[in-house]
Amino acid sequence: GDSVTQMEGPVxxxxxxxxxxxxxxTATGYPSLFWYVQYPGEGLQLLLKATKADDKGSNKGFxxxxxxxxxxxxxxKGSVQVSDSAVYFCALSHQGAQKLVFGQGTRLxxxx
Amino acid sequence: GAVVSQHPSWVICKSGTSVKIECRSLDFQAxxxxxxxxxPKQSLMLMATSNEGSKATYEQGxxxxxxxxxxxxxxxxxxxxxxxxxxxxxxxxxSAPTLAGAEDTQYFGPGTRxxxx
Numbered sequence: 001g002d003s004v005t006q007m008e009g010p011v012x013x014x015x016x017x018x019x020x021x022x023x024x025x026t027a028t029g030y031p032s033l034f035w036y037v038q039y040p041g042e043g044l045q046l047l048l049k050a051t052k053a054d055d056k057g058s059n060k061g062f063x064x065x066x067x068x069x070x071x072x073x074x075x076x077k078g079s080v081q082v083s084d085s086a087v088y089f090c091a092l093s094h095q096g097a098q099k100l101v102f103g104q105g106t107r108l109x110x111x112x
Numbered sequence: 113g114a115v116v117s118q119h120p121s122w123v124i125c126k127s128g129t130s131v132k133i134e135c136r137s138l139d140f141q142a143x144x145x146x147x148x149x150x151x152p153k154q155s156l157m158l159m160a161t162s163n164e165g166s167k168a169t170y171e172q173g174x175x176x177x178x179x180x181x182x183x184x185x186x187x188x189x190x191x192x193x194x195x196x197x198x199x200x201x202x203x204x205x206x207s208a209p210t211l212a213g214a215e216d217t218q219y220f221g222p223g224t225r226x227x228x229x
């Protein structure tokens with residue numbers, strides 16, 4: 001079945017550091033790929049998405065590119081801020097199915 | 113954006129009792145809602161799809177008699193954990209899509225932490 005694997009956390013960085021959170025997937029066909037973020041005490045929010053190979057999703061300075069050849073969707077940000085501290089989830093779904101398959105989540109802490 | 117609420121945010125109960133968790137879409141109608149379960153330091157696992165006016169669809173390995181789902185209106189789905197046991201302790205999260213077939217417009221509730229003593 002479909003699965004998503006993320007790099008294990010927790011990840012702790014200093015403000016303005018570069019961030020990469022790795023995500024790889026196993027799926028049949030051509031799934032859509034997502035990054036969700038969960039801030040403390042809040043529900044998951046969609047951060048960015050990509051629906052086909054070579055698409056780049058971006059939002060709030062974060063980027064991720066759908067790499068079919070490596071089945072990856074790594075999350076990157078050039079300069080993180082304290083407010084980026086949260087848990088990040090990589091996920092996939094098949095179009096129209098609405099069901100999401102999540103990675104295990106990566107807790108990110110940014111220190112000032 | 114759209115808001116999904118859950119109630120209660122946390123609950124502690126004795127083994128053998130039943131617990132009901134509510135999921136509400138506050139400013140939109142949802143014919144479908146999803147229930148997830150999250151263990152500590154693990155991923156969200158889809159438990160079931162709640163369908164307004166019809167039976168829920170359960171994922172493989174999820175006991176439908178244990179986790180009763182009722183989607184009685186377009187804004188409310190409930191998950192009842194029957195005869196709860198300590199192994200049912202977990203974080204339960206619901207989500208609702210705002211458009212049918214649009215997987216990227218799902219909105220998530222803040223979750224309910226269940227602790228069974």
